[in-house]
Amino acid sequence: MQSRRLQFLGAALAGLLLTSVGEAAATPRVPAEWEPQAAVWMQWPGRYETALRPAFADIIRAVQRYENVHLLTGTEKEQRAAADFLAKRGVTTANITWHQVAVDNAWMRDNGPIYLTDGETVWVQNWAFTGWDGTTGAEYRQDNKVPNQVAGLLGLNVVDLTDYVLEKGNLEVNGSGIGMLNWDCQDQRNPGLSRSEHERILKEALGLTEIIWSYGHHPDDLTTGHIDGSARFINATTVAIADTQDQPELRLAEDLQAAGFNVEWYPGDVNWLVGDGYIVAMSELDTAADRDLKQHLQRYFPGRQVHLVDAWSIADGGGGIHCVTNDQPQL
Numbered sequence: 001m002q003s004r005r006l007q008f009l010g011a012a013l014a015g016l017l018l019t020s021v022g023e024a025a026a027t028p029r030v031p032a033e034w035e036p037q038a039a040v041w042m043q044w045p046g047r048y049e050t051a052l053r054p055a056f057a058d059i060i061r062a063v064q065r066y067e068n069v070h071l072l073t074g075t076e077k078e079q080r081a082a083a084d085f086l087a088k089r090g091v092t093t094a095n096i097t098w099h100q101v102a103v104d105n106a107w108m109r110d111n112g113p114i115y116l117t118d119g120e121t122v123w124v125q126n127w128a129f130t131g132w133d134g135t136t137g138a139e140y141r142q143d144n145k146v147p148n149q150v151a152g153l154l155g156l157n158v159v160d161l162t163d164y165v166l167e168k169g170n171l172e173v174n175g176s177g178i179g180m181l182n183w184d185c186q187d188q189r190n191p192g193l194s195r196s197e198h199e200r201i202l203k204e205a206l207g208l209t210e211i212i213w214s215y216g217h218h219p220d221d222l223t224t225g226h227i228d229g230s231a232r233f234i235n236a237t238t239v240a241i242a243d244t245q246d247q248p249e250l251r252l253a254e255d256l257q258a259a260g261f262n263v264e265w266y267p268g269d270v271n272w273l274v275g276d277g278y279i280v281a282m283s284e285l286d287t288a289a290d291r292d293l294k295q296h297l298q299r300y301f302p303g304r305q306v307h308l309v310d311a312w313s314i315a316d317g318g319g320g321i322h323c324v325t326n327d328q329p330q331l
Helices: 002-017 050-063 076-088 143-154 183-189 195-206 247-258 287-300 312-316
Strands: 037-043 068-073 096-100 114-117 122-128 158-165 178-182 210-214 231-235 238-242 262-266 273-275 278-282 305-309 326-329
Touching: 037 050, 037 143, 037 273, 050 068, 050 076, 050 273, 050 278, 050 305, 050 312, 068 076, 068 143, 076 096, 114 326, 122 143, 143 158, 158 195, 178 183, 178 195, 178 231, 183 195, 195 210, 210 247, 238 247, 238 287, 247 262, 262 287, 273 326, 278 287, 287 305
Parallel strands: 037 068, 068 096, 122 158, 178 210, 238 262, 278 305
Antiparallel strands: 037 326, 114 122, 231 238, 273 278
């Protein structure tokens, strides 16, 4: 099985070396989140995730001021109900595009597309999504099709890498060839591969030259330690780490500093969304604490407006703002 997996991925990755006209292409890369964006995509919470809807409304209200929001619902009836819910929460119709695409869950960061570019062309990668490997008991077959659906809506080519599981919530990039992932998650999702084999797959597919691994995760973390819950690149050479003082974060800080990166300790939830001209982050629902968070974020991302929203319902569901959004770079 392991040999077949590597052979499959090797054939798929070979396709990344050619453009649509068969000419040699530049090394592909995943754009950093702070680079120019075209839109943010979200999957509207279904009947089992209704508690998330008020937080979704607040996120959408913030994002639509700056860029387009694409919302996926399974049916026209679900779309009408979602639009009515948003209207009652004061969300306007500005910069919202609806798509009737069947989904299982509301966590589009993990099952959605990963975008790559060679500087001239943008395309989508579709990696396997297995519903967090059954840790939640959720259905995922429709979610697993979403990257192809989004690519079709945007007219983009797709590279199929579905013989390897990669949830985008466990991928942080600095846009310059450095990636950061949690080892526990990748090892659990793709058992039997050595670290060097994981790194070969990820480096070749994502255009990475270096991977920094975080080790360890909280036993109650249903994502098995997604990196976007503990550490985020805020520029090419600096990482913000959640100031939990837990051993995995402390070890990651040491490893990053040893590799020459700057480390910032953030006194809140690092599962924020960076967009064109804005940040949407989790509020602590406390005036003094939020003032402190805002000062940190303004320093990390100068020139961007900071929006702190009550996303505790999303946190209660096992994630954060970043987990339910999927940013699309400029095409």
